[in-house]
Amino acid sequence: VRRSSVQELLNSQELEREVVVKGWVRTRRGNKYVQFIAINDGSGFNSIQVVADAENFPEEKLQADGVGMGAAVMVRGKLVASQGKGQSVEIQASEITVYGKVDLDEYPLQKRGKDQKGISLDELRKIAHLRPRTNTFGAILRIRHAMAFAVHQFFNDRGFYYVHTPIITGSDAEGAGQMFRVTTLPEQNPPLTEDKSAVDYEQDFFGKQTNLTVSGQLEGEIAAMALGKVYTFGPTFRAENSNTTRHLAEFWMIEPEVAFNDLQDNMDLAEDFLRYLVRYALDNCQDDLKFLNEQYDKELLGRLQFVVDNDFQRLNYTEAVEILKTAKQKFEFPVDWGTDLQSEHERYLVEKHFKKPVILTNYPKDIKAFYMKLNDDDKTVRAMDVLFPGIGEIIGGSEREESLEKLTKRMAEMNVPEHDLWWYLELRKYGTAPHSGFGLGFERLILFVTGMGNIRDVIPFPRFPKSAEF
């Protein structure tokens, strides 16, 4: 008999047949007449119940063989209708083989706190190699997969091309100086440079200083100027020392870039995209979302549905500052025209004032990146940030400056070196066109969709200051 996944069996209508499943024991319970073993193989949130009668599987034998929490097992048996509550089918075991057992006295996932509540998210972060086995991380990882798939589906359906932008770059896409430098190990790598006397290993291999990318946008613009509608989806790296629940040093970003789109089109695309992704999760991740909703955040499903059903509020930065200045709430950071908004301000607008997602536009030029298109007022740029409840900024984007003259002027004003970006400037020299794009932080999306409270819990291996163990 071919091995079935647990998910296949739980959905199966064909009963009274022999089946084989392989997976890990979640729980074993019962009495001296019958034992119930829940098996999960990751194929879905739910486990299948295996019924082992005492005649063939005395409890002492199961115990001695190591059929307990965490053990990897093969079960052969008959798929039958279940009498029990909460499942429609179960397996009557005829054979149980243990591949690997678990010493429960040592197993970190078996440990319980004083309150018997099980292991905390903080503790789980220290055992990133074991946490995928928990219900919580199983759910998060499956939702993460579904969201990645939905990203490609959304763009493919709309005629966008997926372009692969480089990880190692010679420029700073955001001009914010938050890069990790790439070098070789001097001891193991003979210099490539002719003059061996004074080798600069940071420059030797590529012939110039290189960094891990902070954004694929600039290379995305190259592709948009030929393919029209494109997107990148890859890892990005930022050496910002922000020990927050919203920042990672390594995170994934989705960056569409569209020729001939203006800021309005860009906002429409961002709103369609986010609503599509959230709807996709509601339609395709029901079991996992239901669990997270019950376990962590009773308002999760309602909040997701709200985003699907309601338009986002659109307003410009100047209007937002007026609202914040007259707000009753006292902020830690004062607001005045020209200052960057802190997450407390963003969340006030979304959660208290408008009570819906917000798209803020036309920020002061001095607090935004060099590539954003300057407005006629000469003071603001065609930027847009999408702000979400519980998250703050989930998307940052803009219409791009397409004029060579204005772009070089902005770069000079902001000390962005032209020699690193000569190719970017040539896009404005040869067949320049209006274009727009944005970046969605993938982990911020997953935070929103799962309702988790810390970004370190929605990526398998979080990187943040003083942490890169796994």
Ligand code: 4AD
């Ligand atoms: O606003 P940001 O810095 O914009 C850009 O990088 C543009 N190049 C995007 C574009 O127009 N193509 O970053 C975009 C998004 C943020 O809104 C946020 O969701 C996420 O990336 N982000 C982070 N996520 C996790 N950890 C960090 N340190 C992040 N920094 C930004």
Ligand code: MG
């Ligand atoms: Mg931003």
